[in-house]
Every structure is written in structure tokens, then in C-alpha cells.
Amino acid sequence: MEVDQIREVGRLLPLFLDEFGDCFGRCDTRRYLRVYVDGQMSELHRKSVEPMALAAGVPPRSLQAFLGLLEWDEVRMVDRVQHHVARAHAHPWAIGVVDETGCGKDGRHTACVQRQWCGSLGKVENCVVSVHTGYAVGNFHCVLDSDLFVPQDWADDPVRRKEVGMPDDVTHRSKPEIALEQISRALGNGIRVAAWTFDEHYGQSYDFLDGLDRLGQTYVAEVPCTFCGWAKEPAVRVRPTPQEMRGKGRKCRLPRLSATAAPVSEVRNLLNHSPAFQDQNWTPIHIKNGEKGAITREVKAVRFFMRRDGLPTRPHWLMVTRDPHRGELKYFVSNASPGVPLEWLLYVAYSRWPIEQCFREEKDELGFDHFEVRSWRSVHRHMVLSQVSHLFVNKMRRQLAAEESAANRAAPVGADDFSPRSRSAAAFHRHARRPAAVSARKSDRRSDSLRAVAVVPEPPPWPTRSSQAPRRRRSANRLSPPPQHRSQTQPHTNHAKNSVDFGNRRRKNQVLLGE
Numbered sequence: 001m002e003v004d005q006i007r008e009v010g011r012l013l014p015l016f017l018d019e020f021g022d023c024f025g026r027c028d029t030r031r032y033l034r035v036y037v038d039g040q041m042s043e044l045h046r047k048s049v050e051p052m053a054l055a056a057g058v059p060p061r062s063l064q065a066f067l068g069l070l071e072w073d074e075v076r077m078v079d080r081v082q083h084h085v086a087r088a089h090a091h092p093w094a095i096g097v098v099d100e101t102g103c104g105k106d107g108r109h110t111a112c113v114q115r116q117w118c119g120s121l122g123k124v125e126n127c128v129v130s131v132h133t134g135y136a137v138g139n140f141h142c143v144l145d146s147d148l149f150v151p152q153d154w155a156d157d158p159v160r161r162k163e164v165g166m167p168d169d170v171t172h173r174s175k176p177e178i179a180l181e182q183i184s185r186a187l188g189n190g191i192r193v194a195a196w197t198f199d200e201h202y203g204q205s206y207d208f209l210d211g212l213d214r215l216g217q218t219y220v221a222e223v224p225c226t227f228c229g230w231a232k233e234p235a236v237r238v239r240p241t242p243q244e245m246r247g248k249g250r251k252c253r254l255p256r257l258s259a260t261a262a263p264v265s266e267v268r269n270l271l272n273h274s275p276a277f278q279d280q281n282w283t284p285i286h287i288k289n290g291e292k293g294a295i296t297r298e299v300k301a302v303r304f305f306m307r308r309d310g311l312p313t314r315p316h317w318l319m320v321t322r323d324p325h326r327g328e329l330k331y332f333v334s335n336a337s338p339g340v341p342l343e344w345l346l347y348v349a350y351s352r353w354p355i356e357q358c359f360r361e362e363k364d365e366l367g368f369d370h371f372e373v374r375s376w377r378s379v380h381r382h383m384v385l386s387q388v389s390h391l392f393v394n395k396m397r398r399q400l401a402a403e404e405s406a407a408n409r410a411a412p413v414g415a416d417d418f419s420p421r422s423r424s425a426a427a428f429h430r431h432a433r434r435p436a437a438v439s440a441r442k443s444d445r446r447s448d449s450l451r452a453v454a455v456v457p458e459p460p461p462w463p464t465r466s467s468q469a470p471r472r473r474r475s476a477n478r479l480s481p482p483p484q485h486r487s488q489t490q491p492h493t494n495h496a497k498n499s500v501d502f503g504n505r506r507r508k509n510q511v512l513l514g515e
Contacts, residue, residue, distance in 0.1 A: 009396050013037070016392050019084060023077045032058070032066040033385070040366040040389040047367025068378040077384050079189055081391055082144055085135055086190035088395075094137040095348055096186075096193035096217075097355040098179045098202055100149070102127040103369035111164040111376040112148045120359070120369075130383060131178040133186060135193070136354035140398045142391045143358050144191060145182040146383040148376070149175055166376045175201065176208035184215060193217075195334075195348045200224045203333065206308065213335060220334045220348040225268040227331065230305040231276040234261035234312055264307050267331045271320050276302040282322060287346050295350060297321040301342055304333060319345065362390050 017033055024030035039052025053063040102118035104127045111128070118127040129149040135142055154160060155172035179202060195218040202208055203221030212219050235258035271277050282298035289295070304318035319332045319342070332349045362368035366389050371382045 005400060012396070013392065016395070017388075020077055020080050020388065023074070023080065024072045026071075029066065029070045029072055032063060032070075033388075035063065036066065036385050037389045037392070040386065041393065044367075046370055048370045048372045050372075064373070064378075067373055067381050068375050074377075074381045074384045077388065078145055078185075081142075081384075081387055082186055082189035082191055084391065085142060085144065086192070089135070089137065089140055089142075090190075090192065091137040092192075092194060094135060094193045095351050095354075096144075096183070096191070096196040097134040097136060097352050098132070098183070098196065098198035099134070099352060099355045099359075100129055100131045100175060100201075101359045102129045103363075103371075109163065110374045111166065111379050112150055112154050114151050114153060116151065120363070128379070131175050131182070132355065132358075133179060133182045134355035134358055135191065136351065139401060140394060141354035141358055142394055143355070143362070143387045144186050146380075146387060147178050147182065148379060148383075149173075149178065164374060164376045170376070174205070176205040180208055180211040183212070183217065187215060187217075195220055195336075195345075197348050197351055198222070199352065203227070206306070209306075209333075209335075210308075218335060218337055218340070220332055220336075220345050222349065223267065223331050223333050225266065225329070225331060227267050227333065228264045228307050229267065229270075229316075229318070230262060230264060230307075230312055231270045231274040231302050231318070232262065233305050233315075234258065236261070236311060267318060267320070268329075270302075270318070271300070271329075271331075274302070277320070284324065285343055285346060287343070287350050290353075296324060297346065297350075298324055299342070299346065306333070317345070319349070321346065321349075358390065361393070362386050365393070366390060 014034070017037065020033065021030060024033070035056045035058055036052065039055060040047055042052070042055060044051050044055060049063045049067065050060040053060040100119065102116075102120050102125075104118060104121055104125055105113045106126065107113070113126060113128050115124055115126050116129060118125045118129070121127070130146050131149055132146050133144045135144050150170060150172050152172045179198070183196065196212065197220045200222045203223040204227060209219065209221060265274070277300055280300045282300060284296055284298050287295045287297060299319060299321050301317060301319045304316045305312035306316055307313070317334045317336055319334070321330045321332070322328070332345070334345050336345055359368075366386055368383075368386045371379065373379060373382060
């Protein structure tokens with residue numbers, strides 16, 4: 001960074017922190033916010049309370065009291081972070097990410113510490129685990145919310161709870177339950193995303209997926225190979241047979257699966273044996289460009305019915321991806337709304353990297369895992385202050401990148417230029433301007449190389465195809481799910497008008513996302 005850029009960052013930091021002024025009741029408490037944020041963004045090797053306080057000329061006990069004893073509202077601070085993101089970084093193609101991270105700790109006195117799986121260390125270790133929701137669009141990413149995971153042993157131990165000051169209303173909750181509450185809170189603060197994505201630990205939770213459905217959110221969930229459902233909708237009996245109506249004894253439970261319905265199957269068995277998969281070829285799709293080059297996967301996708309209480313749900317989508325080099329298989333389930341192409345869903349599925357980048361930046365640059373406090377309130381406040389520092393750092397990073405791009409290009413490249421369907425939309429408008437006869441003839445000769453997972457709910461603006469189209473061509477539209485409830489047909493205000501149907505057009509690698 002140049003000197004002028006450093007001065008600009010120093011000028012904007014107080015203005016940014018002013019947005020959190022109403023979280024503090026006293027000005028002498030508020031000034032420690034600047035001390036803490038400055039310390040996290042400094043070049044100190046160890047960014048715990050004592051080194052940051054000494055570097056700022058503040059008594060270490062005063063900064064410790066700021067985390068654990070002084071009165072200020074950390075819950076409102078999280079709300080202010082989300083309000084800022086919703087106001088300054090809103091975008092119709094933003095992606096929400098759910099993940100967890102662990103911070104290794106010695107001893108047993110830090111709130112919620114115990115031997116458990118630590119993802120950052122890749123093994124079972126003594127650590128504190130926290131659940132986070134993140135927000136990513138273009139070259140901007142940040143953490144929206146953070147909560148400690150309370151192990152069952154801690155929830156049932158009143159002595160340890162009292163030692164760390166854990167509130168009485170805090171109980172053991174599963175990580176999907178914590179994440180669902182965070183998502184609900186973010187939506188209440190104005191956060192809107194095109195879709196949520198998360199790993200198989202969250203994807204295997206039926207309650208978590210149902211909760212996202214109730215909130216009207218689209219998701220692309222990685223699921224384990226043992227996830228169960230049907231590739232073909234099974235028959236369901238809703239009325240008793242005449243013999244059952246005349247019979248005596250215990251009544252049969254209705255509705256229930258028909259006796260002729262196929263049994264529920266694991267997704268790995270569906271891939272290997274279901275005709276819905278066997279009739280398809282692996283389709284190579286370029287998903288995006290990563291740090292190590294292009295990310296390309298071979299894909300199969302079918303309509304999928306999950307199991308709830310022994311009965312099938314409404315139609316979802318099951319996508320199986322295969323690494324062409326290593327042969328690794330991954331399974332994804334989505335409740336995608338009509339109009340979302342397969343390429344976009346795969347882009348979302350492989351977009352968990354931004355929150356991993358958030359964790360790495362917070363730990364390497366801001367000292368997220370350097371905290372040496374033990375109480376419940378102090379750990380939570382440290383996580384919230386790290387969110388504030390990280391948000392400012394990424395705002396400045398994005399702003400400086402845009403300024404450098406503006407000096408070399410006619411227009412800056414940022415999140416506003418990011419549109420996964422921009423190429424397809426442009427190609428669609430070129431196609432729409434062609435004469436109807438020419439367009440129809442060309443589309444009749446084309447086969448669908450990359451299917452869209454659903455069709456646009458409203459009539460397409462291009463000329464309607466003749467009903468005399470070959471039966472082979474019309475069968476592709478059978479992949480479209482029936483109309484869904486309001487929250488699924490339009491989870492975002494911009495989805496309907498921006499959606500494009502690729503059902504009748506052959507365009508190899510129609511959307512190259514992330515370039």
C-alpha cells in the first residue's frame with residue numbers, strides 16, 4: 001500500500017466505527033472499540049489483550065474489563081454489522097455460507113472447551129468450536145454471525161457453567177440448530193442471498209433443510225452418500241381400500257406408501273442402479289476458475305424426492321459430481337426455484353471457499369484464535385469484534401482493488417459486475433432478435449447438452465415453439481418440478497426477471513461462472 005492509501009484507510013476507520021456508536025452507553029467504554037480494532041489490524045505478532053493494550057498505552061486490565069465486565073451491547077453490534085452488509089454490499093447473486101471452525105486451547109477452563117473435532121487442525125483436539133454464517137459476492141466476503149457450540153457435557157455441568165458465566169437460558173444445541181437461528185436473524189436484519197450452501201454435516205439434517213424451506217430460502221446442500229430418497233416419485237395411498245373399510249381391528253395409518261412403491265434408497269445406490277441416472281451420460285461443466293486453475297466436474301442431475309416420516313416430499317434436485325482426474329464423487333441436494341440453471345447450482349455448491357478464506361484471514365491477520373479470555377461473554381465479544389475488524393479490512397481491500405482496476409480498465413471490476421447469467425442473457429437476447437422461422441429451425445436441430453434444472457414460470461419472451469416439435473425434444477421438460485409454494489417460486493425479488501430457460505438451446509458450457 002502507498003502512503004496516500006494508508007492515510008485514506010486511517011481516515012475512514014473512525015467513520016466506519018461510528019456506525020456502532022449506539023452499542024455503547026458511555027463514551028469512555030466506546031473508545032476501547034478503536035483500541036481493540038487497531039490492535040487486531042496492527043503488525044503485532046500476538047494479538048491477545050495484553051500486547052494490544054500495551055501497544056496502545058492502555059492498562060491491560062482495562063481492555064480485559066472491556067471484554068468481560070463493562071456494559072455494552074454485543075448483540076446490537078452484530079445487528080449493525082448485518083445492517084451495513086445489507087445496505088452497502090447487497091447483490092442479487094450473493095451467496096450465503098454456513099460453516100464452523102475450531103481454535104485449539106490448553107486446559108479446561110475456557111468456555112465450551114473440550115476434546116472434539118477441530119477442523120483447522122484436522123484431528124480431535126482440545127479446542128473451542130464456533131458456528132458461523134458468511135456472505136460472499138464477487139471479490140467481497142465477510143462473516144455475518146458467530147456463536148459458540150456448547151457441548152452436552154458443558155450444558156449439564158452447573159459448576160463449569162457458573163465459572164465461565166454462561167447464561168441460564170443457554171443450552172446444548174446442535175450445530176444445524178445454531179446455524180438456522182443465525183440465518184433467521186440475518187434475514188430479519190435485511191440480508192438477502194440467492195442461495196445458501198454448506199457441507200454434509202448440515203446437509204444431512206432434515207430439520208435444518210426443512211427450516212430453510214420454511215424461511216423461503218434456496219439452498220444447495222452437500223449430503224453424505226447414505227442420504228435417502230427416491231429418484232422416481234413413489235405412489236402414496238391416501239384412502240383406505242374397500243376391504244380395509246369393511247375390516248375390523250386396528251386401522252391402517254394413512255397416508256402411507258403403496259405396496260407397489262419402490263423402497264427408499266441411498267443416493268449412492270441411486271447413482272449406480274437407478275434408470276434415471278443410468279440413462280444419462282456424464283456431462284462436463286466448467287464451474288469456475290480457482291486459485292489452481294479451472295474447476296471442472298462431470299455431472300449428472302435428476303429429480304429427487306426426500307423422505308419425511310416415511311413419505312416423499314415435494315420434488316428436489318439431486319446432483320452428483322465426479323472429479324475427472326481423481327474420480328471423487330460428491331452428492332448435492334437443492335430445492336432450487338424455477339428458472340435456475342444447473343451451472344448456477346454447481347457454482348453455489350462449490351462456493352464454500354469464501355468462508356474458509358474468512359477464517360484464514362481472521363486467524364492469520366486479526367488474531368481470531370489468539371484470545372486468552374475464558375468467560376462466555378468475553379469469548380463472544382471477541383468473536384463479534386473480530387467480525388467488525390474483518391468487515392472493515394475487506395471493505396478497504398475491495399475499495400483499493402476497484403481503484404486499481406479503474407486505473408487500468410475503463411470500468412472497475414467488483415461485485416456489481418458479477419452476474420453468473422450475464423453471458424447467457426446476452427446470448428438469449430441475440431437469439432430473441434432472430435426471425436421466428438430461422439430461430440425455430442435452428443432450435444429444432446439442436447439437442448440439449450447442459451440441461452436447466454427448471455423452466456421459467458412465466459411465458460418466455462421468444463416465439464413459442466410449434467407443438468409439432470419431435471417428442472424426443474419435449475421430454476427434456478419433464479425434469480421441471482411442479483409449481484411450488486410462494487416462497488420457493490420467488491425466494492428473491494430479482495430471480496423471476498433474471499431467470500433464463502436453457503431447455504431448448506444447445507450451448508456448450510452455457511455459463512462459465514466466476515471468470
